Amino acid sequence: MLAEPCAEWALLIQADIDGELPAADAAKVTLHVAGCAECARVQADLLNLRTQLRSHAPRYTASAALRAAVSVAPNNTAASRWRPGVAFVSGIAVAASVLLLLPITAPPNGPEANLVSAHLRALQPGHLTDVISTDQHTVKPWFDGRLTFTPTVKDLAAEGFPLVGGRLDVVNGHEAAVMVYRRRDHMIDVFAWPDSNALAASGQREGYAWVGWQHDGIAYWAVSSLNQAELLEFVADLK
């Protein structure tokens, strides 16, 4: 227990080590501590505790499941477990809202999970495109004004994959261009961002398929509910 006179110094000593004191007051603390063994001990104790906490008190990070879940950024309350879900009725929205519940329980597959999540989020009404055009000569300049890199935008209507439009998105913490294509009633999102180290990959998850590749320093990922065989055909046409 601090001696009576020094009890009033305790909070000042604490504030000093927390960097909360203006210089003049900090100087007074230093002066007092230099001449007071008890207060010097309090100061040393607090500093020691700080060191111990920094070494031994875990600073928790977001679990992979949490990160995947918030990448979906749902607008609806169906994903909340504390309120009754809102019933969606229209087709795509039902599929998307059901799948929104999965990330917190299903083990994710790394960064690809965020792409599927972003794709799902985009299927929400009104979120798919910021620019609607089947014309690559409209979509490409739209990106030019908004990004520091230039993704490939191709018109594949002749191959059966018409361009729907484009949008900006944020995936894994970086801004991405997204070109949106269609085959029948399946939307295909092609995400693009600068990354010269991206490796080719492909996979499937929960009824969605994806293919990733790199071209000219830009990483591309095509994500869709389209079957993988046709998606690979799409990617071959795009390259």
Place this chain on the structure above:
Amino acid sequence: MIWKRAAPPPQYHARFAAEMLPHLNSAANLARWLVRDPALADDVAQEAMLRALTYFSGFRGGDSRAWLLSIVRNVAYSALTKRGRAMSDHDEAELLAVADPGLTPEAAVSAAESQGLLAAKLAALPLELREILVLRELEELSYKQIAEIVGVPMGTVMSRLFRARQELMAGGHRDVG
């Protein structure tokens, strides 16, 4: 029946993600230290991010991390109440009452002390003391930010902080609800 809804302005999600996703780890950390149960902490963090997304249109800039952590704290407290945890009815004087073995740090907090023990002691602090210590030592927020998040005067932040530190150093523990 077609359910219609006005779409938020374009890039609302992108702006929210850019502003708030960098603080996701802070949100998860605070949630975990407050509710202590890892599964509940995940739920709390997710619910908090949902709520933040909803309220984001009202966010006028400023300290985005403190804004987010405020939401996390509210959601955590709701979750704990819902789980039937008796909310603390200690008055401030009780919280600050000195158990008084004195400050003898060498025995309590030494290099030989196991990693788990300090974390366990921190987890065992009463919620009102624990949250202040976590916000200060783990999240490195200022007294002013902590006061705003917790909704108490700065003086209360300082006295609770000192009490929390005394508890950890003395090796004492209290009943936690």
